[in-house]
Amino acid sequence: xxxxxxxxxxxxxxxxxxxxVNWIKAFSEKFEKITVICLEAGEYDLPGxxxxxxxxxxxxxxxxxxxxxxxxxxxxxxxxxYIFKFRHDYDAVFVHMxxxxxxxxxxxxxxxxxxxxxxxxxxxxxxxxxxxxxxSDKVFYTSSQSFTAxxxxxxxxxxxxxxxxxxxxxxxARIPNSVLFLGRIAPVxxxxxFVEWAETKGFRKVTIAGPIGDKEYGEKxxxxxxxxxxxxxxxxxxxxxxxxQTHETYVNMTPAGSFDKTILEVAxxxxxxxxxxxxxxxxxxxxxxxxxxFVVENHSLKKLADKxxx
Numbered sequence: 001x002x003x004x005x006x007x008x009x010x011x012x013x014x015x016x017x018x019x020x021v022n023w024i025k026a027f028s029e030k031f032e033k034i035t036v037i038c039l040e041a042g043e044y045d046l047p048g049x050x051x052x053x054x055x056x057x058x059x060x061x062x063x064x065x066x067x068x069x070x071x072x073x074x075x076x077x078x079x080x081x082y083i084f085k086f087r088h089d090y091d092a093v094f095v096h097m098x099x100x101x102x103x104x105x106x107x108x109x110x111x112x113x114x115x116x117x118x119x120x121x122x123x124x125x126x127x128x129x130x131x132x133x134x135x136s137d138k139v140f141y142t143s144s145q146s147f148t149a150x151x152x153x154x155x156x157x158x159x160x161x162x163x164x165x166x167x168x169x170x171x172x173a174r175i176p177n178s179v180l181f182l183g184r185i186a187p188v189x190x191x192x193x194f195v196e197w198a199e200t201k202g203f204r205k206v207t208i209a210g211p212i213g214d215k216e217y218g219e220k221x222x223x224x225x226x227x228x229x230x231x232x233x234x235x236x237x238x239x240x241x242x243x244x245q246t247h248e249t250y251v252n253m254t255p256a257g258s259f260d261k262t263i264l265e266v267a268x269x270x271x272x273x274x275x276x277x278x279x280x281x282x283x284x285x286x287x288x289x290x291x292x293x294f295v296v297e298n299h300s301l302k303k304l305a306d307k308x309x310x
Contacts, residue, residue: 001309002033004083004090004114006101010052011042015211015234016184019261020096022162022237024050026301030309035089037082037101039075051089053082079104087112094308095119099132106135119157121146121259142299143259143279160304161264163296165241168270168288172245177204180247180271182240182262183254185221186213190253190276195224197251204228209235209243244269252276264299267291 005024012021021044028034034050041054055075083105092115095101102118109116118136120129125147133139133151140157141148148154179198183189191208198206208225211234212218222231235243240262244250250266251274263280267273270288275281283291297303 001031001092002090003027003031003035004086004093005034005036005096006093006098006105007036007038007096008098009040009042010036010038010044010054011040012044013236014042015236018237019160019162021046022165022301023160023304026160026162026305027308030305033089035082035086037079039098051086053078053086055079076104083108087114090114092117095132095136097121099129102132102136103128106132110135118148120148123147123255143277145277145279146259157307158301158303159259159261159264159299160301161261161268161295161299163268163292163300163302165237166244166265166268168292169245172242174248174271175205175246176248178207178247179203179205179249179251180207180209180243180266181251182209182235182243182266183252183260184210184213185218187217188254190255191217191221192224194251194253195221195229197253198229199226205247206230207232207243207247209233209240240265241269244271248272249274264295268295 007020009017010021012018024034024036024046028047028050036050036052038052039055040057041052042058055078060071093109094117096119099118099120102116106116116136117138117140118132119140121141121143123145129147133148139148139151139154141154142157142159181191181194185191206229208231225231244266249272252260252263253276254260255276259279263273263275267283270292273283275283
């Protein structure tokens with residue numbers, strides 16, 4: 001089978017979406033051919049049976065609101081050009097998170113007999129989410145609290161953690177009495193609450209990593225940091241791995257619904273976890289080996305690729 005994937009970004013060093021390059025690699029082993037349409041492309045290394053087509057955002061970094069409208073028209077033009085031009089190169093469509101692609105393309109995909117699969121894992125949805133689900137053949141989710149989980153065509157999937165990459169390193173010493181937060185610096189991630197909590201616990205070292213998603217909120221977080229707290233900024237997958245392996249505890253205060261992949265990445269590295277997500281509360285207090293075994297058996301990238309290819 002040949003697959004069309006639509007996603008936001010293909011860039012292995014991106015601090016949020018860098019993982020998706022490894023997803024594409026894993027999927028390429030299960031499908032004859034993969035065509036990827038992304039809003040923005042960066043650096044990547046992918047097998048010969050994968051073609052990456054960018055809508056062009058990396059070339060049009062625009063701040064002016066009027067020019068942004070013109071840029072969006074350009075992206076839409078490229079989108080339709082690609083799905084038409086390469087329509088014989090794919091049998092099914094896999095849309096990762098961005099429901100807008102489903103809404104834009106579903107009429108043509110239905111006309112051409114292409115199955116539509118939407119991956120959306122978020123606690124909230126709107127009219128357009130419902131519309132995208134309605135016209136999709138299946139919708140994939142990982143959290144039982146996701147908005148999409150309640151629909152009859154919903155299928156729960158493994159989270160897709162690359163457990164060959166995210167793993168413990170016995171040669172790396174963990175920093176005593178250390179705690180890590182890694183994620184987008186935004187209100188939904190409750191970073192301010194993490195800083196307040198960490199201050200009361202008296203950790204020797206507190207590390208905060210991730211891109212600032214909300215400038216005003218980010219400034220407030222940074223103003224709260226005490227001398228034992230360090231903000232290291234956005235990190236690549238490789239840098240995240242080192243942070244996971246060198247800290248004793250990882251804390252994630254995001255509410256249920258989004259099923260942050262970082263929780264499972266760090267668990268695969270054998271790091272203790274403290275979470276607010278009820279889907280993963282059972283992981284607290286588990287031993288290193290138990291945590292890793294759970295991720296490998298239930299949420300590995302291999303498990304995801306196998307299930308997607310069925």
